Amino acid sequence: MADLKLPAAMAGLRPALGGIVEYGQSHAPYFSVLLTSKTGLRIVVDNQEERVAERQPAAGTVLSAFDGSTSYERAIGGFNLEDVQKGANDFLAGLSLQKYIYPAEGERRGDFATPVKIDPLEMTTQEKLDRCRELQKSLRGRDERIINAQVVYNELNEHMVFADPSADLAQRVQRVNMFIVIIVSGPDGSVRYDYRSKSGTAGWEVLDWSDEEIQQVVDGALGLITAERIEPGEYQIITAPGVSGTICHESFGHGVETDMFLKERARAAHFIDKVVGSELVNIYDDPSRPGDYGSYFFDDEGRMAGPTQIVENGIFRRGITDRYSASALGIARSANGRRQDYSRKVYARMSNTFFGAGTSSLEDMIAQVDHGIFLDKWSSGMETHRDGAFRSRVIMGMRSRVGASLSACSPRSGLPGMCQWSCRASRR
Numbered sequence: 001m002a003d004l005k006l007p008a009a010m011a012g013l014r015p016a017l018g019g020i021v022e023y024g025q026s027h028a029p030y031f032s033v034l035l036t037s038k039t040g041l042r043i044v045v046d047n048q049e050e051r052v053a054e055r056q057p058a059a060g061t062v063l064s065a066f067d068g069s070t071s072y073e074r075a076i077g078g079f080n081l082e083d084v085q086k087g088a089n090d091f092l093a094g095l096s097l098q099k100y101i102y103p104a105e106g107e108r109r110g111d112f113a114t115p116v117k118i119d120p121l122e123m124t125t126q127e128k129l130d131r132c133r134e135l136q137k138s139l140r141g142r143d144e145r146i147i148n149a150q151v152v153y154n155e156l157n158e159h160m161v162f163a164d165p166s167a168d169l170a171q172r173v174q175r176v177n178m179f180i181v182i183i184v185s186g187p188d189g190s191v192r193y194d195y196r197s198k199s200g201t202a203g204w205e206v207l208d209w210s211d212e213e214i215q216q217v218v219d220g221a222l223g224l225i226t227a228e229r230i231e232p233g234e235y236q237i238i239t240a241p242g243v244s245g246t247i248c249h250e251s252f253g254h255g256v257e258t259d260m261f262l263k264e265r266a267r268a269a270h271f272i273d274k275v276v277g278s279e280l281v282n283i284y285d286d287p288s289r290p291g292d293y294g295s296y297f298f299d300d301e302g303r304m305a306g307p308t309q310i311v312e313n314g315i316f317r318r319g320i321t322d323r324y325s326a327s328a329l330g331i332a333r334s335a336n337g338r339r340q341d342y343s344r345k346v347y348a349r350m351s352n353t354f355f356g357a358g359t360s361s362l363e364d365m366i367a368q369v370d371h372g373i374f375l376d377k378w379s380s381g382m383e384t385h386r387d388g389a390f391r392s393r394v395i396m397g398m399r400s401r402v403g404a405s406l407s408a409c410s411p412r413s414g415l416p417g418m419c420q421w422s423c424r425a426s427r428r
Helices: 008-025 080-091 125-140 211-226 241-251 266-270 322-327 361-365
Strands: 030-045 050-066 073-078 106-114 147-164 167-185 189-200 237-241 283-285 308-312 353-355 371-382 388-402 407-410 419-423
Touching: 008 030, 008 080, 008 147, 008 167, 050 080, 050 125, 050 322, 073 080, 125 147, 125 167, 125 211, 167 211, 167 322, 189 237, 189 353, 189 388, 211 388, 237 241, 237 361, 241 353, 241 371, 241 388
Parallel strands: 106 167, 237 371
Antiparallel strands: 030 050, 030 147, 050 073, 147 167, 167 189, 283 308, 283 353, 371 388, 388 407, 388 419
């Protein structure tokens, strides 16, 4: 049985949701109730300071009604039964709804929880801080050229209950991530850095660091001190998984959020069923992947998690949706209706967005590049929906030449220590 660890007030309200949904259905073509609670923690430890900060808690109830053309919502802070019942009465009394037959959905019932071996909710903040301190201490003493070593820990605890005429669902999603950053100084006073991260829907068991992993970060930072600069120009590139994921996230993640289709702010809307890349390219969004950081069991509108294929063999097939955008566009829903918290509107937003695996080895790809760059470590990315452009930045690359092994380089184009490029959807 799933160990939900629901907040007491949320667990206490859950048995009454069936009656509230029944009352809502007597007034609206479709009615649902969402209970959601989010808490979190952030710890930063480096050579100069330590910071521990709790995320501002957000806990409340969302009442939703839908008549086929308009979504209506009422947010109520907390989980008090009387407040929710009164809120439902006031909410429904003020609506003018169209007649509409909501499409039947299969029954969805169940309790789900992230499997954890070392549960963050059963650890004290002091225990977490001590672990970060111990790791940071092991980082900073690795080399005399290290001028700072930073450990950043983030934790997000989500609890959710969802009820509608065919659903009684609850989930606990536990997310953790940790970054280690090594900053070094060269003999000429130049400063370089490298980092590595670990994350997942999991507990502290995924945050163990081997000696080899730590040394790779140190070696990466030190290698950038003597790395050659890239000459400005155009290059063939091969991207490491993190860089590939960032490109995917910006282009066919943010770029295909269908609420932007309705606002006519997404160029991707004009490329459905058109070729957008090589036939080798397949792109997915999938919140059901066990252990991945963006995973969950159902979205904030009660849609069970499952994969959505966005690009199939180079052809753009569809975007990701919430209930309203799917209905307005006349397309199938995906499990991407998501809220920042109970007080915010639901939008179509990503979960885990990624390129499907290919069949070529890295060695084979490098052998096909006459003069190019292997981009190894990303630092940021951004996109613009309207024109389909995106930009990603990297801090490290390896130069590839015919008949030579990879050699380290420090990508620089416009911004020190970073490489930038833009890709724009071709006009067809």
